[in-house]
Amino acid sequence: MPSGSATGAVVLLSGGLDSTTVLALAAAAGxxxxxxxxxxGQRHEVELECARRQAHRLGARAHEIVDLGHxxxxxxxxxxxxxxxxLTVPRDGxxxxxxxxxxxxxxxxxxFLAYALAWAExxxxxxxxxxxxxxxxxxxxxxxxxxxxxxxxxxxLATRAGVEGxxxxxxxxxxxxxxxxxxxxxRGQGVDYADTVSCYDPTVQGDRVLACGRCDSCQLRRxxxxxxxxxxxxxxxxxx
Amino acid sequence: MPSGSATGAVVLLSGGLDSTTVLALAAAAGxxxxxxxxxxGQRHEVELECARRQAHRLGARAHEIVDLGHxxxxxxxxxxxxxxxxLTVPRDGxxxxxxxxxxxxxxxxxxFLAYALAWAExxxxxxxxxxxxxxxxxxxxxxxxxxxxxxxxxxxLATRAGVEGxxxxxxxxxxxxxxxxxxxxxRGQGVDYADTVSCYDPTVQGDRVLACGRCDSCQLRRxxxxxxxxxxxxxxxxxx
Numbered sequence: 001m002p003s004g005s006a007t008g009a010v011v012l013l014s015g016g017l018d019s020t021t022v023l024a025l026a027a028a029a030g031x032x033x034x035x036x037x038x039x040x041g042q043r044h045e046v047e048l049e050c051a052r053r054q055a056h057r058l059g060a061r062a063h064e065i066v067d068l069g070h071x072x073x074x075x076x077x078x079x080x081x082x083x084x085x086x087l088t089v090p091r092d093g094x095x096x097x098x099x100x101x102x103x104x105x106x107x108x109x110x111x112f113l114a115y116a117l118a119w120a121e122x123x124x125x126x127x128x129x130x131x132x133x134x135x136x137x138x139x140x141x142x143x144x145x146x147x148x149x150x151x152x153x154x155x156x157l158a159t160r161a162g163v164e165g166x167x168x169x170x171x172x173x174x175x176x177x178x179x180x181x182x183x184x185x186x187r188g189q190g191v192d193y194a195d196t197v198s199c200y201d202p203t204v205q206g207d208r209v210l211a212c213g214r215c216d217s218c219q220l221r222r223x224x225x226x227x228x229x230x231x232x233x234x235x236x237x238x239x240x
Numbered sequence: 241m242p243s244g245s246a247t248g249a250v251v252l253l254s255g256g257l258d259s260t261t262v263l264a265l266a267a268a269a270g271x272x273x274x275x276x277x278x279x280x281g282q283r284h285e286v287e288l289e290c291a292r293r294q295a296h297r298l299g300a301r302a303h304e305i306v307d308l309g310h311x312x313x314x315x316x317x318x319x320x321x322x323x324x325x326x327l328t329v330p331r332d333g334x335x336x337x338x339x340x341x342x343x344x345x346x347x348x349x350x351x352f353l354a355y356a357l358a359w360a361e362x363x364x365x366x367x368x369x370x371x372x373x374x375x376x377x378x379x380x381x382x383x384x385x386x387x388x389x390x391x392x393x394x395x396x397l398a399t400r401a402g403v404e405g406x407x408x409x410x411x412x413x414x415x416x417x418x419x420x421x422x423x424x425x426x427r428g429q430g431v432d433y434a435d436t437v438s439c440y441d442p443t444v445q446g447d448r449v450l451a452c453g454r455c456d457s458c459q460l461r462r463x464x465x466x467x468x469x470x471x472x473x474x475x476x477x478x479x480x
Binding site: 114115117121142147150151159162 | 358
């Protein structure tokens with residue numbers, strides 16, 4: 001990081017509504033942002049194209065896409081023995097949520113944050129921003145506030161930076177926000193939500209991405225626009 | 241994991257003395273072992289060949305080498321801005337230890353354990369074994385008992401397994417052992433230490449690997465054999 005610059009911040013950026021909002025909020029807070037995305041065999045890979053454009057649009061100093069392709073066979077091989085995650089194992093439809101949604105990917109956020117921590121420390125960045133929020137943590141175990149607190153504790157112990165008193169701080173501005181509040185906050189920063197993908201099962205037609213409108217993520221997103229009183233720019237396979 | 245089998249355990253295996261001992265101890269304890277190694281641009285990559293042979297020799301049910309090659313440029317790019325780690329950035333010699341050794345790699349064990357956790361959960365394995373020990377934690381922050389405890393806490397919160405009461409347990413049998421005790425324990429299980437590499441800066445001559453004999457790791461290892469009263473099978477560049 002050039003000396004004298006603003007605080008550096010690694011931002012986890014999936015290209016969805018939440019993480020794009022977080023990138024906009026970090027930039028608005030004056031951070032030098034370093035966007036970090038992952039390719040892990042997810043079916044909704046078109047979101048990475050959104051991530052690329054949003055990182056550029058929102059002035060990230062760098063955008064890295066880490067290819068976790070090697071973990072897909074690892075998980076898939078295990079899957080033949082036990083159950084896998086439908087986010088990485090192609091099959092028809094995206095099932096509805098149980099107590100923990102079946103779209104759960106083993107240790108995903110732990111892995112994403114481990115990479116973010118490594119990059120942040122190497123960069124000398126002092127923060128990691130991520131878009132976990134209250135509407136998710138009812139389901140995914142690794143989106144809950146106690147998970148975030150546990151990772152913060154780990155990060156302080158795990159790194160030279162933490163041991164030497166330069167803690168790398170997790171910033172989770174969406175944690176206690178509703179989807180409507182997130183939409184309103186992002187709109188306040190001029191976020192172009194038409195170029196974000198939240199759907200777990202999108203249909204790609206040429207340059208257009210059509211959301212399924214049925215999966216949990218689509219339903220939460222749609223409800224957010226409605227409750228925020230903002231026109232929903234999402235293109236759905238079947239318009240509501 | 242086939243039903244009715246022994247407890248499955250992911251074992252972090254670098255191909256060095258400590259992790260090879262841990263693999264032997266896990267097997268001796270009746271675990272079905274799944275060995276996990278990483279290629280991350282380390283200069284001592286010959287240890288991966290040792291890992292491959294040891295995994296086979298010690299009866300691991302599978303051995304995965306995860307290629308973290310993509311993180312090397314990430315860290316290297318950051319390095320051009322700040323300081324890097326000499327384990328991944330080629331330069332002459334391996335410096336001596338400060339309060340935190342300069343061979344520290346940002347968040348390395350956090351990243352390794354995140355992968356182990358993902359694989360363990362996907363496999364349905366109930367344990368992760370790793371070879372951190374008392375002789376390391378004076379230096380690397382991510383080898384200390386408090387780091388291990390923090391990761392255990394994180395793992396219990398991060399995973400479906402943890403939330404559902406099937407905690408994935410970190411096993412660190414070497415934590416309170418001296419290097420001499422480790423050597424003795426491994427010998428008791430018939431470990432072939434001639435086929436392990438601990439040196440941070442080995443010289444490869446055809447099929448032979450010559451340890452430098454000077455780096456911290458070489459010195460700890462050599463001292464361990466002396467104190468255990470076991471002949472040191474290591475080939476050094478300059479015999480002592």
